Structures are given as C-alpha cells and as structure tokens.
Amino acid sequence: MSNLVEAPLLSAFDVRKNYETPAGTLEILRSIQLIVRKGEMVFITGKSGCGKSTLLHILGGLDRATDGKIFFEGKDMVEMSERELARLRSRQFGFVFQFYHLMPELTVYENVLLPTLIAEKANKPWVKEMLKRVRLWNRRTHFPSELSGGEQQRVAIARALVNHPAVVLCDEPTGNLDPETASQVTTLLNELNRQEGQAFLIVTHDEEMASRYDRSYRLQDGILISGPSKVPAPETILHNKPVL
Ligand SMILES: Nc1ncnc2c1ncn2[C@@H]1O[C@H](COP(=O)(O)OP(=O)(O)OP(=O)(O)O)[C@@H](O)[C@H]1O
C-alpha cells in the first residue's frame, strides 16, 4: 500500500517527552522522527518501558509532548487547543488500546456505536457492517465480560475503525492473545487496511510480524531506529537531502 509520492498524513519532528518525578526527570522520548503516509502499515517494537505507549498517546493527541512538532495533514497538533484536538481525535484517529478499554456497561453493539454518536455521524448500517467484518454481529447484544480476550479485541478494532479514521493507532493489539488468535487479529488488521486504505501505526512485541509489513522501527533510548522495511523510511530520505 506504500506510495513514496503520497503526502505525509502524520509526522513527528524532534518529539521529546520527559516525566518529572520526585527522583528527577525521566527522559522517555529524546528525538522522535516519524512520517506515516496514507494507507501504510508501520510497526514499532521495543522493550517494555521504552516509551511505546507514551509515543502512541502523543501522536494520537491523547497526551502532550514536552517539545517537538507533530503535524496531521499539515496542521500543527502542538498548537491545537484541547477542543480542536478532541475533535481531531474523534474524527481522524482510531485507537486500539493495550487492554481493550471497552465500556463494561455497554453491549458490543453500543460500544461500537458510541464513537459515531460522539463524532455526530451515527451510521447504524455501518456499525452493523463493522461488526460483521470482525465476525461479531451474532454477539452484538453481549457485554464485554461475556467475551473472550480475542473477541473483546475485535470489538475494540471495530470501534476504532467505525468512524473511518485516517490513522488507526494500535497498542499491542495481539499482546494478550494466544498465538492463533493473535494471528487472526493480525490478518484482520491487514484485511481492513486493504479494504479501507487507512494508515495503521502498530506497537507490537512481535518483531517477526513487524518485519512482514511496510516499515518497522525499534524504539530504543528515546529514538526510533529504522528496522526491516519493504520501502525506505521517508525520514531517511528527508535526512539524506542536501542541506540548502
Ligand atoms: N505519568 C508518568 N509519570 C512518570 N513516569 C511515567 C508516566 N507514564 C509512563 N511513565 C514511564 O515512562 C516509561 C515508558 O512507559 P510506556 O508505558 O510508554 O512504556 P511501553 O514501552 O509502552 O511499555 P510496555 O511494553 O510495558 O507497555 C516507563 O518507564 C514508565 O514508567
């Protein structure tokens, strides 16, 4: 799905994130450079605690960077107010969280419908279509507690995709699943990427899975190191340009 001439959808330049703690400043992200284009599947791997969730939250506008620039379709997210950021999040970003984060008191159907109501674009036929694609339409009246981990993750994926977001940010979407269910979820993400043309930025521990797709990076010591990729990382191309 990669296309070198496609304009960047989401880009980060020199992004830093520090946490101030009683024991001193924790430098989690030191200098993040990343460009994600339309329809790409980009993977980020890295050791526990290296800052993967922190990075995903910052790129998705759920948290603020300490320094640096983040652009969505050329618009500077750092300059946006909380209100503008919330609007951008609900319309252009889909999130699949590390531990599903479904609403326990809502049914499967209601969990997927909710983001469409928040974004003021309720579309019940599309909610049905999404639940069919993740093969859970027959479980629509069930509550999250009645589903297995893999089923809950599929609901979370339907919920993340229901508003046709431009970018889907997935934090360890297969981290809590057995290998077979994990493989089904990965295949599903791949199918949805092909069908809908959305960009996916996926955090995973599975280096083998990451290496099978467009591009992968390892987050280490606060920077992204380009890993096995089918296409050159756009940041590398940018960095290799002669300085005028
Ligand atoms: N609010 C906070 N205050 C202080 N430190 C924090 C805060 N949030 C996260 N951290 C620290 O930042 C580091 C990165 O956390 P993060 O959750 O991003 O790691 P991760 O790479 O997603 O790990 P995992 O693979 O275990 O999910 C950790 O050392 C964590 O303890």
Ligand SMILES: [Mg+2]
């Ligand atoms: Mg994490």
